[in-house]
Amino acid sequence: MPQFPVGQTLLIDADDTLWENNVYFERAIAAFISYLNHHEYSPAEVRQTLNAVExxxxxxxxxxxPSFTRSLVTCFERLSPEPMNDEKRQRVIGFARSIAEQEIELLPQVEETLRDLASRHRLxxxxxxxxxxxxxxxxxSGLASYFSAVxxxxxxxxxAYQTVIARxxxxxxxSWMIGNSPKSDINPALAAGLHAVFLFHKDTWILEHATLATALEGQHLIELDTFAKLSFIF
Incomplete structure (x- = not known):
């Protein structure tokens, strides 16, 4: 039996909430660091520089x-002991291009859960x-039909949340925000007065990491480890 009644509004994140995303960036970054093969900086130090550039x-x-591609090129230019020529530039760009070639991979039970939620709530x-x-x-993704708006x-x-609330x-x-990012999904939504559901994803982008805010009196902050468990809440 769901905890909350029919007629909730569920704002739902996309990347790493509905489908895999950051894991492809992590693979591209690992390939980039290996290609750079820096002899002075460790892979961890190269990654710190890339984070700063991003x-x-x-x-x-x-x-x-396009922004990620710029970051890889800029990071290479800053750290490479040799100037970047066209061949190296194309190799670096290729790491980012590999992400665009990935098929959409839905996270487990996402479509079934959206279908269920959409029968009772506004998504x-x-x-x-x-x-x-x-x-x-x-x-x-094949999921567009489950959402009343995008x-x-x-x-x-x-x-941004206040704008959506008003619109x-x-x-x-x-009304709830559901997503995997404390920085973008949970904390600002709570600050805007919404409830929130934090969906843990082990590969959440490091730049989206943050300490979860505390829900104020009257607000709900629920933590789940799978998308399918939303059906038990809503």
């Missing part, structure tokens, strides 16, 4: 594969990133 690139160019996809990329993923935002911060006239006491 933060810079995101501020200037947002999320998505809205809320994800961040490059609009064209995220829309294309949704089309190829929100693709540049950043998930409290202001869809959401009642905070019956």
């Amino acid at each position: 933060r810079e690139t995101i501020l200037a160019h947002g999320y998505g594969l 809205i996809l809320m994800t961040k990133g490059d609009h064209a990329e995220q829309a294309d993923k949704l089309r190829h 929100e693709i935002v540049a950043e998930k911060d409290p202001a 869809y006239e959401l009642a905070p006491h019956t």
Whole structure:
């Protein structure tokens, strides 16, 4: 028996909540670090530099594969003891391109669970990133029909959630954000007055790591380890 009544509004994240995503970036990064094969910096130090570069690139160019590609090229240019020639540039770009070639891999029981939830509640996809990329993923996922609306935002911060709350006239006491990122899905949603469900994913992007905020009085923060368990909550 679900814990909450029919008629909730569930804002649901996409990458690493509905389908695998970051694991492909991690593979590309591992290949990049191996190719760089730095003799002064350890792989961990190279990764720290890449993380810093990614933060810079995101501020200037947002999320998505083009931004990630820029980060790999910039990191290589900063760390390589030799200048980057066209051949090396194409190799580095190829690591990012390999991500785009991946088929959408839904996480376990996602479609069955969405079908079940959509029969009782209003589902809205809320994800961040490059609009064209995220829309294309949704089309190829086969999940679009379960959502009454789609929100693709540049950043998930409290202001973005407040905009969505106003646009869809959401009642905070019956509205939830569901996702795997403390930084983007849980903490800003709680700050905007929503309830939240944190879905643990072992490969959540390191730049999305954060300490989970504390729900205020009257708010709910639920932690689950599988998407399918949402049917027992809602």
